[in-house]
Amino acid sequence: MEERSALTTDSVAQAERLSWRERLSDPEFWINWTAVIALAILVIVFGVASPAFLSLGNIRAVLIAAALLVILTVGQTLVILTGGIDLSLAATMTWAGVVLGQVVAHGGNIGLASLLAIVAGLLVGLINGLLIAWGRIPDFIATLGTLSAASGAALIFSSGEPVTIVSTFLLQLATGSLGPVPYFVLIALIVVLLGHVLLFYTRFGTHLLATGGDAEAARAMGIRTARIKLTAYVLAGGLAGLAAILFTARIGAAEPAVDTSYLLNSVAAVVLGGVSLFGGRGSIAGPAAGALLLTVLVNGLTLLGVSQFYQPVVVGLAVVLAALLVRYWR
Amino acid sequence: MSPTEFERIFSAPRTPERDSAPGVPPRSEVPGPAEVLLLVERVSKHFGAIVALQEVTLWARRGEITAIVGDNGAGKSTLIKCISGLHAPSSGRLFFEGKEVHFASPQEARQAGIETVYQNLAVIEDLTVWQNIFLNRERVRRLGPFAVLDRRAMRREALRMLQQFEIHLPSIHARLRRLSGGQRQAIAIARAASWGSRLLIMDEPTAALGVRETRRVEELILRLREQGLAILLISHNFEQVLRLSQQVWVMRSGRVVGGRRTSETTSDELVAMITGVKSDE
Numbered sequence: 223m224e225e226r227s228a229l230t231t232d233s234v235a236q237a238e239r240l241s242w243r244e245r246l247s248d249p250e251f252w253i254n255w256t257a258v259i260a261l262a263i264l265v266i267v268f269g270v271a272s273p274a275f276l277s278l279g280n281i282r283a284v285l286i287a288a289a290l291l292v293i294l295t296v297g298q299t300l301v302i303l304t305g306g307i308d309l310s311l312a313a314t315m316t317w318a319g320v321v322l323g324q325v326v327a328h329g330g331n332i333g334l335a336s337l338l339a340i341v342a343g344l345l346v347g348l349i350n351g352l353l354i355a356w357g358r359i360p361d362f363i364a365t366l367g368t369l370s371a372a373s374g375a376a377l378i379f380s381s382g383e384p385v386t387i388v389s390t391f392l393l394q395l396a397t398g399s400l401g402p403v404p405y406f407v408l409i410a411l412i413v414v415l416l417g418h419v420l421l422f423y424t425r426f427g428t429h430l431l432a433t434g435g436d437a438e439a440a441r442a443m444g445i446r447t448a449r450i451k452l453t454a455y456v457l458a459g460g461l462a463g464l465a466a467i468l469f470t471a472r473i474g475a476a477e478p479a480v481d482t483s484y485l486l487n488s489v490a491a492v493v494l495g496g497v498s499l500f501g502g503r504g505s506i507a508g509p510a511a512g513a514l515l516l517t518v519l520v521n522g523l524t525l526l527g528v529s530q531f532y533q534p535v536v537v538g539l540a541v542v543l544a545a546l547l548v549r550y551w552r
Numbered sequence: 553m554s555p556t557e558f559e560r561i562f563s564a565p566r567t568p569e570r571d572s573a574p575g576v577p578p579r580s581e582v583p584g585p586a587e588v589l590l591l592v593e594r595v596s597k598h599f600g601a602i603v604a605l606q607e608v609t610l611w612a613r614r615g616e617i618t619a620i621v622g623d624n625g626a627g628k629s630t631l632i633k634c635i636s637g638l639h640a641p642s643s644g645r646l647f648f649e650g651k652e653v654h655f656a657s658p659q660e661a662r663q664a665g666i667e668t669v670y671q672n673l674a675v676i677e678d679l680t681v682w683q684n685i686f687l688n689r690e691r692v693r694r695l696g697p698f699a700v701l702d703r704r705a706m707r708r709e710a711l712r713m714l715q716q717f718e719i720h721l722p723s724i725h726a727r728l729r730r731l732s733g734g735q736r737q738a739i740a741i742a743r744a745a746s747w748g749s750r751l752l753i754m755d756e757p758t759a760a761l762g763v764r765e766t767r768r769v770e771e772l773i774l775r776l777r778e779q780g781l782a783i784l785l786i787s788h789n790f791e792q793v794l795r796l797s798q799q800v801w802v803m804r805s806g807r808v809v810g811g812r813r814t815s816e817t818t819s820d821e822l823v824a825m826i827t828g829v830k831s832d833e
Contacts, residue, residue, distance in 0.1 A: 244723070244725070250727065277586040308706050326589075386776060419700075422701075423700050423701050423703075423820055424692075424698075424700065424701060425690045425699065425701065426686075426697065427690065427701075428679070428683060428687070428690060428701070429688070431676070431678060431679060432676045432679060432688075434678075435676040435677060435678035435679060436674075436676050436677065436678075438686075439674040439676055440676065440687075442658065442668075442670055442674035443660060443687045443688045444659045444662065445687070445688050484806040494620075494696075497676075502676070502677075535751060
């Protein structure tokens with residue numbers, strides 16, 4: 223690190239990638255990797271404490287269980303990076319699942335039903351985006367409204383009854399794998415990868431970070447922040463639709479009751495992943511690791527025989543700790 | 553509007569109305585049409601019943617630093633917002649490079665070659681130096697149907713740009729949050745000065761800076777002028793205006809109350825015009 227103070231002195235090297243040493247000295251790096259490091263520690267601790275934890279079967283189960291949350295978390299991350307929040311995410315997933323179930327119940331083809339589930343998710347995202355970006359309604363209120371509306375719509379559409387779905391496609395999706403990688407895990411990996419590329423290797427990603435970082439400044443530079451926000455909510459809705467397909471495949475039925483723990487855990491994973499709740503900074507890999515961390519935490523505690531009642535407390539502690547860490551590191 | 557209209561304004565014979573139009577100085581100071589880069593002609597701006605600008609006429613010559621001074625609320629910021637496309641004038645006309653222009657958005661003004669460095673900076677603190685320099689002008693590579701950021705090209709180009717303007721920073725990878733106010737301002741200015749812009753508008757570029765940083769930014773402004781850029785400078789600081797500019801316009805309550813060649817005026821005269829003790833009207 224000699225003579226970094228003058229740009230002119232070491233010009234060419236600077237245009238290249240950052241050296242590892244430079245990266246490690248940036249607090250941002252550590253914040254982005256908090257979840258990964260914590261995850262590694264957790265895996266070691268649980269691995270030592272419970273031999274069953276590191277068994278192939280358990281690892282596979284954890285990864286499959288985490289896939290759904292990872293997908294939702296990527297959607298939540300995109301929204302939170304714009305400085306917003308999507309409280310409707312879990313309700314959207316439920317609503318999209320009910321759409322899937324009803325299409326199948328009315329004799330629809332499973333491919334069409336899956337497609338419509340994603341469309342149903344996109345639609346809620348679009349409504350969220352329009353309310354927030356153009357209606358100028360605070361994100362909290364708008365998505366609280368769609369949370370309620372989507373849960374209601376799910377109940378109305380299904381008359382409150384779960385629909386059992388017998389589908390080889392969904393069964394394959396839930397149990398099959400490509401080589402050693404289960405389809406669920408594969409889909410989650412693709413979503414994370416695409417999210418990462420979108421955020422860091424496209425103009426949209428840079429504009430998303432700029433919108434969340436300083437919307438007024440972004441607008442002054444000609445960035446259409448309303449459109450960026452709208453797109454983030456639409457993407458989150460679409461991912462909730464995708465998660466609905468996985469959710470339905472997993473339990474073999476379209477369930478009309480909303481499981482709000484998915485919403486809370488998606489926000490928790492984003493915080494664990496080092497994303498600022500004010501928007502503008504963060505990564506996709508961090509929150510994805512955060513989602514995995516939460517799943518591992520619950521799995522490990524269960525294996526250790528800790529009562530289910532204690533698990534939310536531990537999850538809560540982990541999230542608050544991560545938030546504190548981020549707060550004081552910056 | 554044809555260029556001849558623009559020329560007509562500048563070569564029109566003196567008439568009593570013309571001379572009594574607010575802000576039009578004695579005939580001897582009016583430049584030839586070829587010298588003028590920007591002409592603001594009788595521009596007014598109303599916000600409801602409030603008159604923010606009243607028949608403002610002024611111009612900026614090519615290759616010069618033109619300063620606009622005035623008290624708070626004199627209309628300086630509103631005026632530059634009209635020029636940079638953020639506001640549409642209620643009446644009056646703008647000429648840029650001899651042609652009448654209408655900017656519906658800052659983007660259009662930017663495309664015409666007018667860049668603005670805003671008072672509140674318009675840089676994103678959470679992004680890096682190179683990301684800020686290329687904000688909304690990102691270089692992309694086509695990858696089939698997709699456009700992927702060409703990060704390396706942007707880093708190289710950003711570095712070259714900073715070197716051209718002799719701006720020293722710890723690293724182009726640094727997030728702006730970690731840089732000083734002067735460094736951020738330098739980045740905002742460098743960003744605006746690139747991209748083939750011909751007129752750079754700066755709103756109080758040193759208002760938030762310390763003495764040393766102010767000097768650095770002033771040096772940068774002078775360097776940009778040497779490289780052929782015309783600059784419209786809004787400033788409270790008379791010393792700075794006298795140091796940097798070639799032409800000064802004085803505004804008071806939404807009107808231009810006087811224009812001077814900087815070499816022919818003094819700080820005292822400017823103060824007198826700003827406070828209304830003296831004016832050309």
